[in-house]
Amino acid sequence: MSTTEKERMPLVAALEVLRSLRDQQIVLTTMGAAREWPKLSQHALDLHYIPSAMGGAPPLGLGLALAKPKCEVIVINGDGAMLMNLGSLVTIVASGAMNLTVVVLDNGVYEVTGGQKTAAAAAHAPVDLAAMAAAAGIPSVRRYQDLETWRREAPQVVAMPGPRFIVLSVDPVAEYQLKSPGPMAQRLDAFRAALAGI
Amino acid sequence: MLVELGVTHVVWLPDSAIGQWEQAFENASQFSLVRVCREGEAWATAAGLHLGGMRPMVVIQNTGLFESGDAMRNVVFDLGLPLQAIVGYRSALVPNSSDSARHFTEPILKAWGLDYVTIRSPEELPRVVEHFRKCRTAAKPGVALVAEGSM
Numbered sequence: 001m002s003t004t005e006k007e008r009m010p011l012v013a014a015l016e017v018l019r020s021l022r023d024q025q026i027v028l029t030t031m032g033a034a035r036e037w038p039k040l041s042q043h044a045l046d047l048h049y050i051p052s053a054m055g056g057a058p059p060l061g062l063g064l065a066l067a068k069p070k071c072e073v074i075v076i077n078g079d080g081a082m083l084m085n086l087g088s089l090v091t092i093v094a095s096g097a098m099n100l101t102v103v104v105l106d107n108g109v110y111e112v113t114g115g116q117k118t119a120a121a122a123a124h125a126p127v128d129l130a131a132m133a134a135a136a137g138i139p140s141v142r143r144y145q146d147l148e149t150w151r152r153e154a155p156q157v158v159a160m161p162g163p164r165f166i167v168l169s170v171d172p173v174a175e176y177q178l179k180s181p182g183p184m185a186q187r188l189d190a191f192r193a194a195l196a197g198i
Numbered sequence: 199m200l201v202e203l204g205v206t207h208v209v210w211l212p213d214s215a216i217g218q219w220e221q222a223f224e225n226a227s228q229f230s231l232v233r234v235c236r237e238g239e240a241w242a243t244a245a246g247l248h249l250g251g252m253r254p255m256v257v258i259q260n261t262g263l264f265e266s267g268d269a270m271r272n273v274v275f276d277l278g279l280p281l282q283a284i285v286g287y288r289s290a291l292v293p294n295s296s297d298s299a300r301h302f303t304e305p306i307l308k309a310w311g312l313d314y315v316t317i318r319s320p321e322e323l324p325r326v327v328e329h330f331r332k333c334r335t336a337a338k339p340g341v342a343l344v345a346e347g348s349m
Contacts, residue, residue: 047249053272056242059234060273063246063254066207066232087235091243094233185278188249195250 009147011105011170012036017151018103021158026064026071030057031078032111035178044194050180055085058102062092065100071198072099079106080118082129089136098162104129107172115172133165143167201228202327206252209240213259215286215346237262238269244281245273256283260303274339282330282340290345291318307341314341318348
């Protein structure tokens with residue numbers, strides 16, 4: 001469902017659940033996740049996709065998953081970015097990659113531009129990203145609105161057959177500022193070096 | 199050609215110029231075919247493959263090149279990845295064509311600063327390998343335009 005009139009969980013707490021389960025997965029963050037994840041995790045296999053092309057994180061993660069089939073890849077995306085590239089759900093399924101999880105932080109707004117509603121949030125009928133993913137053929141799809149349920153079920157969810165698609169309804173962040181964590185060239189060199197070891 | 203270049207993945211969305219290669223792509227054992235729904239996905243997927251140590255080739259139409267401009271800009275210029283693409287060149291061989299896709303293709307590649315070759319007949323195909331090898335040596339992106347109707 002869209003995030004306009006429903007329960008939501010705090011963004012950082014929602015991410016903390018994911019971080020607590022993180023082992024040796026590649027984690028690709030973008031949008032709000034790219035701001036918050038580095039505060040929770042400093043890992044050689046983290047790639048904060050800033051600057052990005054909006055909507056590009058799922059296919060970028062797919063490329064990594066295809067290149068490293070023995071490694072799990074987690075993409076933490078925004079709902080606006082997901083809406084911008086819904087076809088990538090079909091591409092993921094068609095590729096046959098099973099080692100990919102797309103997590104969508106659904107807050108109903110474009111935080112980076114000041115919090116304007118997405119078309120889904122403004123729609124008269126609820127928009128269900130999870131149902132879209134299921135319709136695209138993604139075998140393991142879940143949607144969570146409350147933190148306790150997400151926290152309780154997350155260990156099983158991340159172990160479900162891939163590819164996986166998880167929608168987390170989260171609160172928008174009022175004061176938004178997205179900064180690059182450093183020069184991309186240096187970050188990519190470090191990331192490549194980490195990838196070479198797996 | 200792609201085998202000669204050591205390509206591991208063809209990331210594509212076909213058009214009438216390059217669509218006839220589908221069977222050959224499907225049958226190739228030396229590389230995998232990744233079908234995307236939108237050309238912007240092709241660049242990002244190729245970027246992930248490249249970061250993971252693979253050697254992808256983006257294969258799209260010139261209209262798809264226009265559509266995917268921001269995705270290409272990001273991975274080639276922000277991420278600095280020397281990705282390579284074969285681009286179908288619609289209407290390239292049509293005399294006095296009014297097709298705007300033809301009109302804008304080369305100016306846009308020049309505007310992006312992408313080094314390219316144009317292939318107008320099968321005899322010119324070896325230039326593709328030569329071009330991409332040169333780009334790879336220079337660690338820069340490259341494009342081969344394949345004229346619709348040339349193969």
